[in-house]
Amino acid sequence: MAGLREQQKEDRKKRILKAAKGLFAELGHERTTIEAIAEAAGVSGVTVHNYYGTKSGVLMAVVAESDRALLDQIDDALGGLCDNLVDLLLHFAEIIRQHATTHLDKSIWRQVIAASISDSGSRFGKSYHTLDHQLALALVREIEGLQQAGRVAKEVSAYDLGKALFNLQNARFVEFISSESASSADIDAKLRRDIESLLNALRL
Amino acid sequence: MAGLREQQKEDRKKRILKAAKGLFAELGHERTTIEAIAEAAGVSGVTVHNYYGTKSGVLMAVVAESDRALLDQIDDALGGLCDNLVDLLLHFAEIIRQHATTHLDKSIWRQVIAASISDSGSRFGKSYHTLDHQLALALVREIEGLQQAGRVAKEVSAYDLGKALFNLQNARFVEFISSESASSADIDAKLRRDIESLLNALRL
């Protein structure tokens, strides 16, 4: 049988995630109740808690799923298109924002980011940060390409540079989702100023 | 009387904040109940909600108070001591971490940061971001000093550079509070790599 129990667990997890995905998209985070998710998934409310801990835990799991899809395509989407660091980061950031807004609205993302910080020690908090890290690594790989092409100093660590740039991007992403009125173009301009002022700070 | 009502409101606010400050420090965020704060302040639980909206709202107000104290001394603490950008930011970051850890523990700060994102539209969320911005402006002023001294390119906007550096610092600060084991020295080293790799990325 290779574990009927395990199989049923996987089934329930999937059903819960599917139900949650639909309800979150339809009603948002606040108006979606654990009980509603449970009912739609055909389990009890306590079972949802047993699997995902908190409502935000369920939400983070939903996001993790779509983030894995992003990871699968990010290399192709970047694909050596940019020939300099500024364009690379701006393109990267645009992909992230695009992906985020097509899947969930800003208020939901605020909950996701907040939960990833307040529950950073939980299973799903950690899993979220792991995915974030893998996203940063995609940026690192592109930077290595730029170094090969002589567009970035070979002396600097691509990893360090990639993580720093990712952090800059992430700070502006949080700003993006924190204001309903912030447009992608607004944030793009700000991020450009961030990176250009840093890159040119020591060009005396 | 020039407003007895206003006076009493201020009184209640102060009592609530004082009670909350003590309870949060003693018991942490989770084990501190709104009712306990209310009782210690001599008001009803609903009144606490009326003033601060949520438990995290109370917490953000407590933090805002200590942040104002930091703002009053940050210029002196920085006081033109550093003669280059890297040292300046590292010193700035150290002051922030020092201030943070002497007032509240990491778990509380996770709640504060999370609330500032998820409730960014609320009164106290906005006030928190305003204080953050003023902190960044202190950094901007120091950078202007470095530009005068010819240690930073005068062509770049001190404001843009200051905001970018502040964002880098803040990302590492969040990392600092997100892990109980992250030491101030660990984060210092990471932040140094962040800024150095960015500053040197185009030194071909």
Place this chain on the structure above:
DNA sequence: ACAAATTTTTTACGCAATAAAAATTTTTGT
């Protein structure tokens, strides 16, 4: 001092989160 306005408190409710007991279902051994 009294009527009006403001503010707090009381009261009630929905939901998240947690814990423990009860019920159900799968697994295991024979």
Place this chain on the structure above:
DNA sequence: ACAAAAATTTTTATTGCGTAAAAAATTTGT
């Protein structure tokens, strides 16, 4: 195939956050 054992879900109960509306108390203006 069956009964005991083990694992898992459901039921039940409790605490606390957050919100809303009515009731009570207090200040204000005349």
